[in-house]
Amino acid sequence: xxxxxxxxxxxxxxxxKPHRAERLQRIVGSMGEVHQTESLESIxxxxxxxxxxxxxxxxxxxxxxxxxxxxxxxxxxxQEDEFIDQRFALPMTxxxxxxxxxxxxxxxxxxxxxxxxxxxxRSNIEDSKIIVETEVDSMVIxxxxxxxxxxxxxxxxxxxxxxxxxxxxxxxxxxxxxxPVASAHxxxxxxxxxxxxxxxLYFDRSYYLAxxxxxxxxxxxxxxALRQSGRVAVVTVALRQREALAMLRERGNVxxxxxxLWPDEIRSxxxxxxxxxxxVQMRELRSAVADVERLSGDFEPS
Numbered sequence: 001x002x003x004x005x006x007x008x009x010x011x012x013x014x015x016x017k018p019h020r021a022e023r024l025q026r027i028v029g030s031m032g033e034v035h036q037t038e039s040l041e042s043i044x045x046x047x048x049x050x051x052x053x054x055x056x057x058x059x060x061x062x063x064x065x066x067x068x069x070x071x072x073x074x075x076x077x078x079q080e081d082e083f084i085d086q087r088f089a090l091p092m093t094x095x096x097x098x099x100x101x102x103x104x105x106x107x108x109x110x111x112x113x114x115x116x117x118x119x120x121x122r123s124n125i126e127d128s129k130i131i132v133e134t135e136v137d138s139m140v141i142x143x144x145x146x147x148x149x150x151x152x153x154x155x156x157x158x159x160x161x162x163x164x165x166x167x168x169x170x171x172x173x174x175x176x177x178x179x180p181v182a183s184a185h186x187x188x189x190x191x192x193x194x195x196x197x198x199x200x201l202y203f204d205r206s207y208y209l210a211x212x213x214x215x216x217x218x219x220x221x222x223x224x225a226l227r228q229s230g231r232v233a234v235v236t237v238a239l240r241q242r243e244a245l246a247m248l249r250e251r252g253n254v255x256x257x258x259x260x261l262w263p264d265e266i267r268s269x270x271x272x273x274x275x276x277x278x279x280v281q282m283r284e285l286r287s288a289v290a291d292v293e294r295l296s297g298d299f300e301p302s
Contacts, residue, residue, distance in 0.1 A: 001265055002125050003032030004055035004091075005118070006046055006070060008062030010038065024061065027118045030267070031125065032057075037066075043073045051077065051088055053265055057121060057131075058093040061114050067095040092131065094121075128205050187248070187257075192231045198247065201266055204259040209248070219255065226250040234260075 005028060007014060007021050014020050025034040032055065035046045047070070050058060058074070060066040074090055077083060096114035124131055211219035226232065226249060233248040237257070245260040 001032055001050070001053040001055045003028050003057045003059060003118070003121065004046075004050035004053075005032060005034040005059040005061060006037045006043060006066060007034060008038075008060075008066045009036055011062035011066060014062060020061070024114065024118060027115055028122060031122055040069060040073075043069055044077055047074050047077050048080075048082075050091070051083055054262065056091055057125075058091050059096060059118065059121070060093070061096045067093070187235045187237045187246075189233050189235050191234045192226075192229065193234050193247075194230065195232050195249065198232070198234075198260070202245075202260040204261055206256050206258040209255045209257050220253075222248070223250040223253060223255050226255075 005024055007024060009015070009018075009020060017023075021034050021036040028034055033049075033053075035042075037043045037046060047058075058070060060070040071090070071093060074093070078088055078090060094117075096117050121131070209219075222233075235246050235248055235257075236243055237246050238244070239259065245262055247258050247260060249256050249258070
């Protein structure tokens with residue numbers, strides 16, 4: 001999943017928009033999910049799902065308050081056992097414009113309404129454009145967690161490992177974030193697979209790979225081996241500090257890396273007609289097949 005959106009129906013900008021979530025969902029489409037969060041208690045479960053589905057962009061719709069709680073509760077969720085051990089990082093986060101204050105949106109130059117911002121974000125993702133990340137150094141999120149009856153700031157929270165001698169080694173979130181991803185400096189091959197075995201639903205985006213000078217010969221050998229075998233390499237690789245599933249294939253003497261979706265990122269179709277018994281007459285089928293044959297041709301993307 002690419003985009004995760006929370007929309008606050010109680011914010012001033014959304015109070016008279018009862019179908020706000022549905023409208024934003026139509027804009028995001030299959031690229032993400034939009035959840036209506038009517039209370040603070042409803043935010044954390046949504047953010048957990050965004051992390052589990054590896055949403056790369058979080059969007060807060062409802063003004064600076066919605067952004068504040070998304071960031072604050074996002075950092076709290078990242079401290080939970082399910083995510084801290086997997087070295088999850090806070091995704092790129094942005095507010096939609098139109099809230100009461102719009103301090104953050106104005107500070108980073110976000111223009112347009114929520115619909116336009118989401119449409120532009122989706123378009124840039126689909127076109128594989130670089131989305132520039134801007135740091136807001138004047139915004140402070142102060143988190144407090146109660147531990148053993150005492151208030152402890154998030155800056156003092158961490159993971160502890162008990163040693164046999166009784167000492168405790170403390171690992172903070174910064175320590176864990178600095179650990180290298182297993183595939184950070186290499187592309188790890190998991191299997192060589194016929195391309196037709198990979199459902200196109202798994203395809204995400206593609207990149208041309210170029211070798212370093214010392215790696216030219218292995219690069220050429222791998223490309224030729226893929227070409228002659230008719231197979232692709234299923235690999236894992238680190239992108240944006242996250243381990244991604246991908247495949248390598250040879251195309252015109254160049255190796256192309258195509259990132260793949262993880263199985264839990266692909267939705268199962270849930271349409272009412274799938275449970276219906278739709279009768280198709282033979283003459284209708286013959287007519288449909290004839291139309292397909294009449295319009296058959298080679299693929300020409302231009």
